Amino acid sequence: MSEKPTLVVDAKGLVCPMPILKAKKAIDSVQIGQVMELVATDPGSMADFKAWTRSTGHELLEARDEGGVYTYVIRRKK
Amino acid sequence: MMEEQADKVTIISWSGDLDRAYPVVILATTAAAAGMEVTIFSTFWGLLLLKKKERGVTGTDWMTKMLSLMEPGGPVKLPLSKLNMGGMGPWMMKKIFVKNNIPPLEEFWKMAVDLGIKILPCQMTMDAFGLKRDDLIDGIGEPVGAATAIAEAAAAKINWFI
Numbered sequence: 001m002s003e004k005p006t007l008v009v010d011a012k013g014l015v016c017p018m019p020i021l022k023a024k025k026a027i028d029s030v031q032i033g034q035v036m037e038l039v040a041t042d043p044g045s046m047a048d049f050k051a052w053t054r055s056t057g058h059e060l061l062e063a064r065d066e067g068g069v070y071t072y073v074i075r076r077k078k
Numbered sequence: 079m080m081e082e083q084a085d086k087v088t089i090i091s092w093s094g095d096l097d098r099a100y101p102v103v104i105l106a107t108t109a110a111a112a113g114m115e116v117t118i119f120s121t122f123w124g125l126l127l128l129k130k131k132e133r134g135v136t137g138t139d140w141m142t143k144m145l146s147l148m149e150p151g152g153p154v155k156l157p158l159s160k161l162n163m164g165g166m167g168p169w170m171m172k173k174i175f176v177k178n179n180i181p182p183l184e185e186f187w188k189m190a191v192d193l194g195i196k197i198l199p200c201q202m203t204m205d206a207f208g209l210k211r212d213d214l215i216d217g218i219g220e221p222v223g224a225a226t227a228i229a230e231a232a233a234a235k236i237n238w239f240i
Contacts, residue, residue, distance in 0.1 A: 014179050017108040021189065024111035055085075055112040 003061070005037035005073060006030045012041045012069070019045050020052050027058060027076050035061065040070045049074075085114045086234035090227065093240065094123030094149075096156035096168050102240045103186035109236075110193035117234070118190070119227040120218075121200035124240075126151030126207070128199060128214045131184060142208025151207075153183035184215075191217035198222045198230075 009026045011019040019040040026036045038049075046063060049072045053060040062073035087109045091102045102118065110116045120128055129136070129151035136151075137143035161167035175182075181189075190197065199214055201221035211221065231237045 017104050017111070018179070018181070020108055021111050024193075052112055055114070057113075 003035045003073070003075075006034040007036045009036065009038040011038055011045075014040065015042050016044055016048065020048055023049070023052065023072070023074070027056075027074060030076050032076050032078060035073060035075050038072045038074070040072070041068060042070070043068070045070050045072075085236070086117070086230075087114050087236040088117045088119065088227070088231045088234045088238070090237075090239045091118050091120045091124035091127070092122050093159075094126055094151075094156060095159045096171065097158050097160070098240050099124075099127055099153070099156055099183055100180075100186075103183065103190055105238070105240075106195055107186060107189050107193055110190070110195050114236075115196075116190075116193075117196040117198060117230045119198050119200065119222075119230070121203050121227075125200050125203040125209070127153050127156075127183065128187070128197070128218060129209070130213060130215055133213050136207070136209055136213045138208035138210075142206075145207060153187065156183075187215055188217075191215075198226065200224075200227075 007026055007030050009022055011022045019038065019042055023038050026038065030036050046065060049060060049063060053074060058077050059075040060072065061075055064071045089102055089106055093099065106116050106118055126149065131152045131154060135143055135146045137146045156168060158167045158171065197218035199218060199221045201223050204221050
C-alpha cells in the first residue's frame with residue numbers, strides 16, 4: 001500500500017519551526033510526484049504538517065503517531 | 079498557463095527584545111516554507127538585530143557612536159520584555175533554547191535570506207543610528223521608507239507588527 005520514499009528526513013529532537021523548514025528543503029529536492037518521508041518528535045508537528053501541506057498543496061499521504069514518534073509521508077505536487 | 083499567485087505576508091520587525099525577535103523569524107521562515115512571499119520591514123530596535131555581529135562600534139558622529147556603545151545591536155545579548163532580571167532571564171532562556179535545539183537568531187536570519195525573504199531595512203532608522211549598508215548582514219534589500227512598507231502591506235494578506 002505505502003510507497004517507497006525517495007528521501008527520508010530525520011527531524012527528531014527538533015522543535016518548531018525546524019521540522020517544517022527541513023520538510024520544505026527536502027520537498028524541494030525531490031521531483032514532482034516523488035514521495036518524501038519525515039520523522040519528528042515534536043508533538044505540535046502533527047497539526048503543523050497538516051496545515052503546511054494544506055498551504056503548500058503537497059499531498060500528505062500518511063501521518064502516523066507511534067508513541068511520540070511522528071512519521072509524515074508527503075508527495076510533492078508542484 | 080498563469081503562474082499561481084502566492085499569498086503575501088509582511089512583518090514589521092520593530093522590537094529588539096528576544097521574545098519578539100524570535101517570533102519574527104519563526105513566522106517569517108515558516109510562511110516562506112509554506113510557499114508564501116514574505117517581506118520584513120526592519121525598523122527601530124528591530125533594525126539593530128540586522129547589524130553584523132562582528133561590527134563593533136558604528137556611527138557617523140559622536141552621538142551615534144555613543145548610541146552604538148550603549149546599544150551595540152546585533153542578534154546577541156537581547157533582553158526579555160518580561161523576567162529580564164538584569165540578564166538572568168535571557169541567560170536562562172538561551173540555555174533552554176540550546177537544550178531544545180532552537181537555532182540562534184543569526185542562523186534564523188541566514189535561513190530567512192536563503193528562503194528568499196525580502197528584508198527591508200528602514201532608511202530613517204539607519205540615519206538615526208548612523209548605520210551604513212555595510213554594517214548590516216548580507217543578503218538583505220536596499221533601505222526603504224514607510225511608503226514602501228505600506229505599499230507592501232497593502233498587497234499582502236497577512237500583516238503583522240511585532
